[in-house]
Structures are given as C-alpha cells and as structure tokens.
Amino acid sequence: MTRLALLPLALLAAQAAAPAAVAQPPKREPTPNDTLVSPEVKDKTITFRLYAPKASEVTLRGDWMDGPAVKMTKDDKGVWSATAGPLPADYYSYSFTVDGVRTLDPKNATIKQGVASLDNMVLVPGPEAEFMALQPVPHGEVRQAWYNSSTLGQQRRMHVYTPPGYDAGADKYPVLYLLHGGGDEDSGWSTIGRAGLILDNLIAEKKAKPMLVVMPNGSLPRPANLTPGAKLDPKEMAAIQDRFTNELLKDVVPFVEKTYRVVPDAGHRALAGLSMGGGQTTRVLTTNPDKFGYFAIWSAGLFGGNPDAFEGQNEKFLAEADRVNKGVKLLAITVGDKDFALAGSKALAGVLEKRGIKHELTVTGGGHTWINWRQYLRDLAPRLFQDAK
C-alpha cells in the first residue's frame, strides 16, 4: 500500500467510478513519512529528506558535487535531511547511502535506470534548463523497438526518437546514432539524457534539422568464452571492441534503414557517444570512417593517455588523412575541464593533429556527468545534416 502514500484515499476513490473499489491502506499509527516531501525544489535549492529513524548514518551523493558525499542530519522525528544549492537550473541525479547501503529516495519515482543500478533525478527549473524542458511545442515520439542481433545471437532493444510529423509524412530523414556510457542501457538517453525533449525544442526553433535519433544498448553481454575476472590479452580486447562495431554496423544500422524512413548513406548518418560510448565511437571512426558523415566523441579519449600505442593500433586509419578529411564533415571531441577523460581527450586530439586529420577539441566546464552530455547534444544537433539533401 506504500505506493499510495502520496495520494489521499479520497482522491483515489474519486478518480475511480462512483462508487468503486479501491485499495484500503492498512490501519496503523501515522509517521512523519506519510507526509514527507523529497526532493523539494525552492529558489534553486534542493532539500532532500529520508525517514530512517533507526539509521546511524545517511549520506547524499549527487552529480552536481565535486567532493565527497554529504552527511545528512537527523531530526528528533527520525527524518534525515540535507539541502543543496542554490544550483544552476538543470536536471540532477542523486542517491542516498543508508548505513553503507546505497539506496534510492523512496519519495521520488523519477529515476534513471542503468544495467545494474538506479539513480533518482530532480529538475531545478529555470532558463538554463529550458532547452531540455517539456515545452508547448510539437513533440516527436520515443519508441522502444526490438531487433534480432546476429552479432550477439539474441534479441536486443533500442530506443528510437522520431521527429514531430514523422507518422503523418512521407519524408526520409537523417539519423543520429547516440551512444550511452558504461553501466547504462538504451533507455538512458531518454530518461536522464532527455534526448527527445532536447530534439523537440531544437526542431521547433528550427535550430536542428528534423532527424531520427537511434539509441541502442551499448552494454553488451559478456562473451560466453570470457572467464570472469580474467585479464584480456590484446587480441581478446580487440575482439571485444569489434563486437560493438559489428553490432552497430551489421545489426543496428541495417535494422533502422529497413524499418524507418531514413536516407541510407554516410552523409545522413552521425555517430556520437559519451564515455564508454565515446570509446565505441572512436573505434567505429578508426575502423569505418566512411560509414558516418559526423562523429562526436564526448568524455572519452586515449585510455592511459598513450598516443604511441594508439598510433600503432590505428596506423591504417591515421595514414589516410586525406580520405578521412574528405568524407568526415565533423569530428568533434568534447570534454569537461574537471573530467578525468580530459587528458585522454587531449591525447586523442594530439594524435589527430599530428597526423593531419581534421577535428575540433572543445573543453567545457564541468566533469564526467550528464549535466555536460545533455548540453553536448544540444550543441551538436544543430551542426548535423545542415547541407544534406
């Protein structure tokens, strides 16, 4: 019955038929939890609350924090609380840790789902967040679609954004393939990433061309022959890296081009990814630079910052600067100045510079968080497909 906590029984009854059956909460003593509000957003501050009278320590961790988790304080009724901010208008994620166990805010059902965990989300409204807010503009759809992966030998799910008017029209559209990071799955860009709303707003302002955005699941199942915990030799590592490239080029793209009204050529395909997805994007770039007209690598780069190893492994790609420069209209590397991928991003840009491959390196503020990645999508989409058709 806990799920009814925020809705008074009278209202539930009233929303049903007159008179109709509704759930009866069990009779018990009221607690502060019954009327607890969390999170509460006010004047750009967020107050988090958790009723946990028996807990001995509760901490709060959010993606706006640079430092360690914040200890929450307990009042005499057993309610723990902490206030953050004032913060810039944005969409934030957070979680609680109760006596060492990471948990969610039970009063906030707005969540981001990962492969192995969840975070709560909370919106601080304001002008800076309008680009990702639900606005009174025409909306596209976000669809969940299943496809058969020959690469992985299983059915896989993707999320697909179709722009406003897709169903009613007959136009063919370009496609942005948009990859999430490690631990996330195909819903990430539609929940915490707010990709559909960002595109709705950009298209309404005529800043971005109408396009499909395909968001596959980049978290691949562990190969059957891979021993858990085993160290990978370079060949095994390469084989695993190629699994996603194969999944994308042999399964995802063909399914999309068969199923949706899209233009099936490189000039109408873009590929962007963050963190692990940025690594996947880099791999596709270096092995198949002719398949996409646009590449964006966010919060990723050279692991360990070893340009020599990267050059050795990607000599074929690096030796063809002319071909790459002719085919690729945009190769954008973006990273925050507090992101641990900063050095790796610079190292990647350094190799491209040295070998004469056209690219951009943009260093923004911020760290390795969705706060940055939503802005990167907002800034990338208007640069795609402007001269297409």
Added chain:
Amino acid sequence: MTRLALLPLALLAAQAAAPAAVAQPPKREPTPNDTLVSPEVKDKTITFRLYAPKASEVTLRGDWMDGPAVKMTKDDKGVWSATAGPLPADYYSYSFTVDGVRTLDPKNATIKQGVASLDNMVLVPGPEAEFMALQPVPHGEVRQAWYNSSTLGQQRRMHVYTPPGYDAGADKYPVLYLLHGGGDEDSGWSTIGRAGLILDNLIAEKKAKPMLVVMPNGSLPRPANLTPGAKLDPKEMAAIQDRFTNELLKDVVPFVEKTYRVVPDAGHRALAGLSMGGGQTTRVLTTNPDKFGYFAIWSAGLFGGNPDAFEGQNEKFLAEADRVNKGVKLLAITVGDKDFALAGSKALAGVLEKRGIKHELTVTGGGHTWINWRQYLRDLAPRLFQDAK
C-alpha cells in the same frame, strides 16, 4: 561508481575503444556487496539478498505473498537473505523494508515505476510465463507520445503499442484502451504489465487480431481548487470522476484517432482497466456506453458494495438495457477470489443482472495483483475485434 558494480572494469574498458577512457572506481576495501547477487532465480525459487550490516531488521514483501512481510535473516558478513518458492513461473514484484524504511533491491535495476513509488521485478521463467516472455516472434513497438490535454490544461504522456508491421503497412487497426490502477502511471502496462510482449505473442499465434493498445496516464493531477485532505461532497466527487471520462473521450481518443491509422468507431474500440482503472472503465460505461464496443472491468466494482447508491446514480444507463445490449459486444467483469474487490465485483454484476444488462462475471484465483492482470489481458485480447471489418 556503484553503477559499475556488476561489470568488471576490464570488460568496460574492453567495450570502449582501444585504448579509451573509462571510469576508475575509487580504491577501498572489498565488501560482500561487491559480488552480491540478488535476486537469484533457481529451480523456481527466488533468493533475495541485501547487504546491510548495520540494519536491525530487514523484511521482504512480494506480490506472490498472501500474508505479512517476511523477515530476512542476517549472516555474519552483514548480508540479509530470504528465499521464496518454489513459485509458478511468472513475473513478480517485490521491495525491501530496512528498519522501517521501504527501499528497493540495489542489485536489481528491473523496476516498475509508479507515481509515488517503485518496486523491483523478477521473472521466474517457465511454461506458464511464456505468454509474456520475449519470444522470437515479430515485435511491435511501444511508443511514448505527448499530447495536449484540454481537460487537464497540461501536456500529458501516453504509451502506445503499435503491432508488428504497423510502420510498413497502410491498414487501419482497432484500438484497446488499457488503464492502470491507483498509484501507477502510463508506463505501468509496459513494464510490469508486459502488454507489448503479451500482444506480440498473441498476434504471432494468430490468437489476437493486430491492434493498437493505448495506455494513458490515469493518475490525474489534483484539481487546483481541491483542499488536500478535504472530504468531498457527492457533487465534487462526481466532478472528479468525470475528469477522467472527459480526458479519455475529449483528449485521448481524439488524439489517437488523429495520429494513428485506426478505425474511428465504437466497434473498433475496447476499454479495459484494473482497480482504479476498472472504476474509470465503469464510469465511462455508465455515462458513454455507446463509445466502445467492449468493456472489461478488472479487480473493481461497487465501492462499499452499495448497489442501491449505484442504481440511484446510474439510473439513466441502467434503464436502457436494450440499447446497451445492442451496442456492447462484451462487458466482462473479472476478479480474483482473494481480491478485496471480489464483493464489489459481485455487487456490480448483481445490479447488471437485475437490470437485464448482458455481462460476464469471472472469478479467477489470486488477489489484487499484476499476476492476475497480465493473465486477464492475455484472456481478453483474443475476444476483441474478431468480427470487426
């Protein structure tokens, strides 16, 4: 970094480019939580585990239970556990309560999202669950669509299932409008309800006609002029009940019939709902019996079991048995024998019987749970639209 817990770092690195930046977990002492598995399904039993060394009581509550929550037991490493079953193959929901605070299983990212709470879900595979399993059959899409509600004065979201082949074809389809219960929202039938997969499987077996399934958000915002906690007089109650009817008939149905390729007549519309949604279905039936060819009322009925009050309020409908019997092809009331809505369902059927309105009352096993409602959908869909077109 907790979100990376189930994926070894080497594999994350390997899934990224060679060599690419990935998140580095902070260095700390290992705990039993690092390798904890929950839930673990084996031979139709489910073992639930939670690492909470400082907690003094942890209980488990699941929708297969008739009785009170089960106390979990703690081992000397601080891991609490409990095993359920053997259980019939099905899709179950559960939550933990740690020292009085309801929480989720942090090791299970498969969740059902409500308006004000979350539950974890776990599948026990087996023949009885095949009807809702991901099978190697053609799949439809589940779409999230936004629309403007004139009734509520806000943008609202719905989930829409389109059958396999919808995009490629030109056919017009019938529509099942499918309503969730109190505390849930428009995603419920696509997560814990598994409506898309159930329809995929029924359509592949040619048991159900291809149809759209429209799943609106039946949890309406509180009216601005309604004082929280105030007792509602009958007029206010009626006004609130009519809000959903208006939302459905003036906003949801027109949007669907404008946006999708559907046949816009009553013979190609069905309405089904559970619990609060069953109450909403009852209200639409009694006020607009001519708008849908099929009605299904699940786990709902007469609140308080007062047939006289219901007759008094619905005299116009009840007096037109001939008209209703001619237009409505199916009026199905279904409820479990352990459901608190059993008496109310019987009372509703009693009034219909007395007034000569054709209907079916089916009492199944089970209680007020999604275990039943998924089966009710499986059993209803094949009975819809068979003579249509």
